[in-house]
Amino acid sequence: MTLPGTYVLRRLLIALPSLLGISIVLFTVLALAPGDPFGDIVSNPNIPADVAANLRLKFGMDDPVAVRYLRWLTAMLQGDWGFSFASRIDVDTLIMQRLWTTLLVIGSSQVLALLIALPVGIYAATRPYSLFDQVANTLTFIGFSLPTFFTGLLLILVFSIQLDWLPFVYRSDISATGWRFFWEHFRQTIMPVSVLALFQAASWTRYVRSAALDVIRLDYVTTARSKGLKERVVIMKHVVRNALIPVVTLVALQLPAIFGGAIVTEQIFRVPGIGSLLISAILANDTPVIMAVTFVFSCLVISFNLLADILYGWLDPRISLR
């Protein structure tokens, strides 16, 4: 089944205003903030007044707001994010070094969360109010009431300190090669990934269960059963696909929270991703890095929302034809 190109295009056109809106919000926050991003230079008493004035002129800090916004936006979109005060390198190199780690951790945790949530949610929905369902329900409540920072500390306490199985500091300079290299990397990603995955799996299991429960009562499922189809086929082919439609929307709505969780996890396990970069930049007053990371997070949220929309159209052809 293919998607109509117009649908994808329309979704793209809807994503653009959101990107603009987010950039306006970001810029407003920045513009409303007391002082200015170059405050350190301008208010530094060692810099003569005329140099400071020249700097203001050079960076166009006295231009009208609209002009400043447009210039800032074009610079942001071109990847021209400035120079990190703290690390002494260009912000875009700094972010590109770390972005993949973040995407890897988030990506694998989402896959793991789906691998937990889908089977558990569907199985619970096929046997509502059974013992399995009740246990799963209790565990999901516990799962999304446990803040990620506490789960992280608990895992470190149990698996690193008590049992001494897993390293609790993420190292990017592993000297081993070959299989050993992958094994070490795998070992150190287990805890950050599971912290994120457990939290997500808990809320998704609830969504999957309730969505599947809604679908399973419908007449066409009964028809499928009365045709003599095997229960497995009924569930996999008839129930799951339709139950996934609302789940995709809810997953997309949760995305900002996922990135928030990633920041916390990276900070706990010292994963060298853009989340921990954001925290260390804030602690070091490194404004260009802070702005760029926030902007990258916004772009990530929007692009994943777009992906979810397209997936939504593939799961439910009625939507893409409308």
Add this chain to the structure above:
Amino acid sequence: MVAPVRRAATVSLTQDIWRRFKRHRLALFGAVILLVIIAGVAIGPWLWTVPINEIDFNARLKPPSWQHPFGTDDLGQDLFSRMLYGGRISIAVGLAAMTIAIVVGTIIGAIAGMSRGLVDTFLMWLTDLFLSLPQLPLLLLIIYLFRDSLKKIVGAETGVFIMIVVVIGGFRWMPVARLVRAQFLSLREKEFVEAARALGASRLRQVARHILPNALGPVIVAGTIDVAAAIIAESTLSFLGLGFPPDIPTWGRVLFDAKDYLDTSPYWALFPGTLIFLTVLSINYIGDGLRDALDPRRVL
């Protein structure tokens, strides 16, 4: 046959909600736990009068004992009294942020639900935009940019409190706005609202007397869950070292200080973590119970 009917008719709305809420055992259990925690942090500091900032280097990192029920931290400060005091702040932040979220969300949702056309479209676009903002990075950014100047105006403690509450509340109104709008869209076409309109009720009166009270059920549920979310948000900020300063020991802040001593003093991190978890879990269960209790169509 007549007697039971008459008795049923005299059951008030609150009594009925309470009867339905009681059916949800875990929600009831959550309510009890939450009441104990709230009573503890509200009354506790009067009963347990050990100062929260008394530094005693002879009692550094002592595990729980009768003298210090929750043990002491690296400066020998009594964790039990710090936890009681910090709980006040954590819960106050949760409640205040929830109030902001509900008020803003209800107003925006009501305006969008009552007006058709451009206003509605714009408000919903704004809601969707806020929903797709990366909240934690933005929270951190705003706190980073505005922390110092607000501190200068109203002082460290109140400044941080106001900012955290406003920012967390300002990022949580969207679900409420959507709920209220959806309720308004269906309620404003109902016969009883039409009757009020026919009797000459003004728009404001229609909203205040007839539509809003009927739309409040889901809002209350969302508000309950917002308290939990706000408590988690505050703890997250403090845990990252960007929330309250060290002299205000909110639960997240204590956890932040404790995380470097996990190997020698795990109890230090376990107490605040467990308290956050228990509070959030109880609130979530209460929300679940209220959802059942406030839906009059559901037979319980």
